Amino acid sequence: MSRRFNGMIIYKTEAEIAIMKENATQVSKMLAEVAKVLKPGMTTLQIDQMCKTMILDNKGIPSFLNYNGYPYSICASVNDVVVHGFPNNVALKEGDIVSIDAGFTRNGFVGEHAYTFVLGEATPEVLQLVRVTKDSLAKGIEKAIIGNRIGDIAFAIQDYTEKKHGYGVVRELVGHGIGRRMHEDPQVPNFGKRGTGPKLKENVVLAIEPMINMGAKDVYTEDDGWTVKTRDGKPSVHFEHNVCVKKGKALILSDYSIIEAAEKTNPNLNTTY
Template identity: 45%
Template sequence: MIFKDRGIEIKTREQIISMRAAGLVVGRTLELLRGEVKPGITTGELDAIAEDAIRSAGATPSFLGYHGFTGSICASVNDEIVHGIPGDRVLAEGDLISIDCGAIVNGWHGDAAITVGVGQAAPELLELARICEESMWQGFAAARLGGRLSDISAAVERHVRANSAYGIVEDFVGHGIGTAMHQPPNVPNFGKAGKGPKLVEGLALAVEPMLTLGKQDNHTLEDDWTVVTDDGLAAAHTEHTFTLTPQGPWVLTALDGGEAKLKELGVTFGPLAD
């Protein structure tokens, strides 16, 4: 393992493949939860399903106990942007829920998030979630070995601005990931291209746009975790962990490695053989 300047962790090929194992646990858990989201279920019940799935796969939940956090997932509903604590909240028809999940396998982390409508959610909420997810994929599509970190950030912002008037949350950003869940460098969802650390082999990043239906201004509730919009309007959050190989991006937390979506965007898919 090599450490570059700025404290950035660079992984070997074998270590990236180990991260894929953690990523698959996260990806499978989120797909399971996507199918369980329905009116009447509590966020605590979703959390229990997630913890069981993670542990049954031989992994450890990244979030549980992290700085005192009490859940295996973050479950953020409607105006909650991130870090919602799972509990007795009952999901209702038309809600929008963002589920963030992390898992550790043999010391390596995976981290991803989805936003899902509950029952028949309003079209404006589903569109918010769609643009959020699409902007993340545009970030991956802009990443090239030898490029700069802010190429990702600029692509995320460009897609959001071209397709909506949504707020882009600036207080919370993506991050490096590997032997710890949160590592340098930060990955903002806004900015000009061509700035920041160089994108090199062995760098793993969690890219996670957070968009709001109104303004991006926010505050943290008295639980010291849950971040909500100041105007009470809905938010969406999407995340995947990815890396770059000589062939192209490899999305470690996507079940297909990102192949289908990257090909749709005209980007060469870059998996490593295990």
């Protein structure tokens, strides 16, 4: 999603955080349902319709639909699509990597996060990219505690993905605060210097989302104004959690364990990474 910021960090009450956790978990449950059925031959447009139905059935609003004109309920980014991919009628195939990013709004707050799936057999290089990107999200979250700065999160992700593994860290797109609006301050880059940026205080909620390319960091946006692709055509991986800053250890509002459990039941998905 494209980002708009107003220069003000909004801190949440415990009651608001509880609502956001419910909504983020609804997204996790939805992605788990996708994990149960995803297979070669399906289309991302089918997944979009499935997710829209689940959102409405749970009395939610699809956060993405009509957001700044975005025409779908999810983003479905396949292979060299970094983020914001339009769902379409192209059949998914063995070896595809598929990032599904979805949002659920209810009771005035947004839950929004992403997960990347691997369909069937994939090269060791692709599996490593998926593993490293997912691990980098965890390393960023470790820094999302009171007293640290945004740059500490950014550095942890960049150091692990770019410096240790030689991947390209996308510069044009960043994580963000989240709350009543999908995109709030502060911006949360996946690159930066330790000890820089806004200081983290209790109960700011962040969408931390490494977008990591197998090759160079360079990307471009297609003519639809949304679909962001790697310039060198190499794969990209995207993982995202909603995270509340706390003392000592961040509170993760979304729940990958639900998705991972479902993923393991589907023989069409590769979880060996």
